[in-house]
Amino acid sequence: MSVPDRASDIRAAVAAKQVSAVEVCHAALDRIARQDPALHAFLHVDADGALARAARIDRAPVPDAPLLGVPVALKDNIVTAGVRTTAGSRLLEGYVPPYSAHVVERLEQAGAVIVGKTNCDEFAMGSSTEHSAFGPTRNPWAPDRTPGGSSGGSAVAVAAGMVPLALGSDTGGSIRQPAALCGVLGLKPTYGRVSRYGLIAFGSSLDQIGPFARSARDLAAIFGAIAGHDPRDSTSADAPVPDYAASLAGDVRGLRIGVPRALVANGVEPGVRAAFDAALEALVEAGAILSDVALPHAALAIPVYYLVANAEASSNLARYDGVRYGTRAEASTLHDVYYRTRALFGAEVKRRIMIGTFVLSAGYYDAYYLKAHQVRALIRRDYDEAFARVDAVALPTSPTGAFRLGERMDDPLQMYLADVFTVAANLAGLPAISIPCGLTDANLPVGLQLTGRPFDEATLLRGADALERRLPMRQLDGRSI
Amino acid sequence: MLSPADVDRIAALARLELTDEERARFATQLSAILAYADQVQQVDTSTVAAADAAPGDSRMRDDVPQPPLDRDAVLSQAPAADRAAGLFKVPRVLGS
Numbered sequence: 001m002s003v004p005d006r007a008s009d010i011r012a013a014v015a016a017k018q019v020s021a022v023e024v025c026h027a028a029l030d031r032i033a034r035q036d037p038a039l040h041a042f043l044h045v046d047a048d049g050a051l052a053r054a055a056r057i058d059r060a061p062v063p064d065a066p067l068l069g070v071p072v073a074l075k076d077n078i079v080t081a082g083v084r085t086t087a088g089s090r091l092l093e094g095y096v097p098p099y100s101a102h103v104v105e106r107l108e109q110a111g112a113v114i115v116g117k118t119n120c121d122e123f124a125m126g127s128s129t130e131h132s133a134f135g136p137t138r139n140p141w142a143p144d145r146t147p148g149g150s151s152g153g154s155a156v157a158v159a160a161g162m163v164p165l166a167l168g169s170d171t172g173g174s175i176r177q178p179a180a181l182c183g184v185l186g187l188k189p190t191y192g193r194v195s196r197y198g199l200i201a202f203g204s205s206l207d208q209i210g211p212f213a214r215s216a217r218d219l220a221a222i223f224g225a226i227a228g229h230d231p232r233d234s235t236s237a238d239a240p241v242p243d244y245a246a247s248l249a250g251d252v253r254g255l256r257i258g259v260p261r262a263l264v265a266n267g268v269e270p271g272v273r274a275a276f277d278a279a280l281e282a283l284v285e286a287g288a289i290l291s292d293v294a295l296p297h298a299a300l301a302i303p304v305y306y307l308v309a310n311a312e313a314s315s316n317l318a319r320y321d322g323v324r325y326g327t328r329a330e331a332s333t334l335h336d337v338y339y340r341t342r343a344l345f346g347a348e349v350k351r352r353i354m355i356g357t358f359v360l361s362a363g364y365y366d367a368y369y370l371k372a373h374q375v376r377a378l379i380r381r382d383y384d385e386a387f388a389r390v391d392a393v394a395l396p397t398s399p400t401g402a403f404r405l406g407e408r409m410d411d412p413l414q415m416y417l418a419d420v421f422t423v424a425a426n427l428a429g430l431p432a433i434s435i436p437c438g439l440t441d442a443n444l445p446v447g448l449q450l451t452g453r454p455f456d457e458a459t460l461l462r463g464a465d466a467l468e469r470r471l472p473m474r475q476l477d478g479r480s481i
Numbered sequence: 482m483l484s485p486a487d488v489d490r491i492a493a494l495a496r497l498e499l500t501d502e503e504r505a506r507f508a509t510q511l512s513a514i515l516a517y518a519d520q521v522q523q524v525d526t527s528t529v530a531a532a533d534a535a536p537g538d539s540r541m542r543d544d545v546p547q548p549p550l551d552r553d554a555v556l557s558q559a560p561a562a563d564r565a566a567g568l569f570k571v572p573r574v575l576g577s
Contacts, residue, residue: 098554234540303518314495321496323569328560334571343498350497354488354511357495359518367522374526377533412510413517 003027007070007164007218011111014069015061021054021069025113028071031162032115040137041156043076045116046083054113065111066221072107073157073166076117077124077200078209080104083114087200088122088132088150090344092326101198102233103167103209103226110225115163118153122346123317124169124202126150127177127418128408131348136405139182140476141444145402148178148418151212155182158212160476165222166212171203172305173397173422175210176434180397180447183436183473185219185464186212188422190454191429192237195230201316203309204235206426214475216465220244223457239455247458248465251286255459257450258293258390263421269400271440276396279437279448279467283394286466293386293393297378298424302416304379305423307359307372314356317349351412380428383451391459393451395421397434401444425451433460436473445473483512 001018004010013019029047036042050071057069074080077087079097081104086092107114121131129137129152139147140160147156151168155178158166168175170188179186187210194209201207209226213219224245229238259280264273284290322328322341329340345353359368386393399420408415425432431454434447450463483491488508492499499507556562561570 095558098550098558231542234542236540238540297524300521300524303521306514307518307521318496322560323571324555325558326560332572334574337572338496339498342496343500345497347503350499350503351507351510351514353495353497354491354507355514358483358491358511358515361491361494368518371521371524371526372518374529374533375521375524377529378524378526413513416514 005161005164006215007067007213007221008215010070010164011066011068014057015063021057021113022051024069025050025054025071025115028115028163035160035162038138038143039140039156039160040135041118041153041160041162042073042116043086043088043119043134043153044084046114049083050113050115057111057113062111066225067107067165068111070112070165071115071163072112072222073116073118073154073163074104074114075120075151075154075166075168077120077169078103078167079198079200080114080117083117085117086134087124088120088134089346089349090133090327091320091341095326099198102195102230104198106226112225118151118157118166120153121150122349123200123313124150124171124174125313125348125352127173127415128403129153129178130405130409131346133346138405139402141183142402145404145444146181148181148398148402150174152178154212155179155184155186158182158184158214164214164218167209167226168212169199169207169209170426171206171309172426173419175212176397176422176432176447176449177418179212179434181402181445183445183476184212184214185216185436186210186434187219187223187457187460188425188432189223189227189457190237190431192235193431193455193457194226195233195236197230197232203312204316205312206309208426216248216461216468217245219464220248220461237455242458244458244461247462249462250465250469252283252463252466253287255288255392255463256390257283257288257290258386258393259290260295260298260393260395261292263295263298263395267399267420268396269440271442272396272398272400272446275438275440275446276448279435279471280394282467282470283463286470291390293390295382295386295393295424297375297382300375301379301424301427302420304372304375304427305419306355306416307368308376308427310352310356311360311369312356314353314360317353348412376427379424383424383428383430387453391452392463395449395451397421397447397449401440401442401446421449430454431457431460433464435464435467437467437471439474483508483515
């Protein structure tokens with residue numbers, strides 16, 4: 001039997017001993033070896049570790065493990081014991097963590113095989129994966145374009161068929177935007193749904209770990225495996241984890257979907273707009289009821305985000321001082337060790353640390369940081385009011401298709417606007433999903449974003465399942481890239 | 482508008498060494514980003530209490546000692562350490 005593409009089929013085949021976990025692992029490693037030189041989705045492939053792990057699964061399989069023998073890639077800001085982890089930064093070049101993230105433990109309990117670590121913007125700060133210290137990742141749909149970011153490597157690893165599943169992190173859109181630009185599913189769970197223990201911190205009131213997949217069923221399987229309470233993350237929610245696969249009803253009968261028409265009226269590329277409208281139509285055919293909703297403060301989400309996230313980043317990144325781990329630039333005084341070590345941050349990380357330091361500094365705190373938090377509360381209130389009338393809010397995930405490498409590198413504000421439709425979900429702590437919904441005239445993928453009530457990821461997965469049955473996304477044939 | 486002196490002051494607070502090129506470029510770029518962020522100042526937030534702004538709720542836990550990370554494993558990742566003594570090493574801080 002040849003190795004199936006879908007995680008659900010791999011799991012069934014390994015459990016039935018039609019194919020071994022080692023064969024599955026070899027197939028993934030072969031695809032990575034063939035495709036990744038042109039795409040650079042991976043920073044590190046742990047072939048030996050993955051094959052050893054697959055062999056252990058074959059010797060002692062747990063037949064009901066939900067991801068039995070399934071290869072998974074991890075964004076390189078998720079720590080893995082004994083496997084180097086850089087977060088795309090020179091500051092952590094060569095760092096080998098002494099412990100694993102909670103999600104790594106969960107994936108291993110679920111029978112998954114972690115094959116490697118994927119490229120990302122440095123410390124997850126960016127929207128194109130071009131801010132990685134180790135070079136950009138390319139979009140498999142158009143190699144002169146970015147895959148989006150910051151979890152671009154994970155999105156590409158799944159889009160190109162190197163692995164069926166991957167994890168990323170999303171602070172302002174870093175799972176959903178690359179998922180949209182690469183034509184795969186990406187889910188940012190509710191704040192608190194997935195433990196961040198072992199996620200290298202960026203914006204602690206915003207960061208969430210979430211999965212990428214090529215089908216709603218596969219996405220539900222990995223999400224169910226990583227969701228749930230962990231006392232090691234004080235923001236982890238102690239709420240029951242439903243059976244997400246049971247939510248894949250095949251339709252969205254009676255689902256009320258709000259569309260903030262005023263937000264979509266300007267600045268959305270025509271090809272994205274057309275695919276978005278077609279997706280809404282398909283959801284109506286599947287039983288959804290559309291209505292207009294107002295999110296009056298949504299236009300302020302980007303400025304609020306860049307004040308809050310950068311303030312938190314400047315604090316979180318104070319730990320990179322060249323003393324306890326990672327890279328040290330040698331100098332004769334401790335003062336100079338700090339300055340020279342931190343000079344190794346890339347330009348985008350420095351910009352964000354500078355903005356965050358400024359808005360937290362004496363005399364500016366109230367005007368910027370406190371004010372941003374107040375506007376953040378208004379953004380959340382808009383969603384509370386919308387969810388009194390609808391069950392989900394629909395927007396395009398990204399206002400444009402994938403942009404060209406280099407196009408926005410010298411214009412940070414233009415780069416930040418890539419996240420115009422995604423950051424509000426992080427500010428409000430809500431779950432949101434990007435679902436592939438078509439292609440632009442330039443043959444670039446478009447994503448539909450659904451945002452839901454807290455802990456109602458099941459509705460988002462149901463929407464994704466209904467849409468993929470009516471608008472099947474063209475998959476890239478991994479073997480032909 | 483941030484001056485190069487402002488940029489130097491912020492960089493010193495953040496312990497960042499900048500090149501001359503970065504100092505010049507950041508004065509322009511950070512000014513543009515902050516000017517854009519200034520639109521939050523115009524919003525009426527009189528109905529919002531600051532405490533409303535944090536998402537989720539942080540839980541308190543019992544203060545029970547847990548096994549820490551293995552000291553040798555942690556020190557093995559330090560740029561400089563005296564593993565026998567169990568210490569991180571840094572350049573001299575006091576005296577000369």
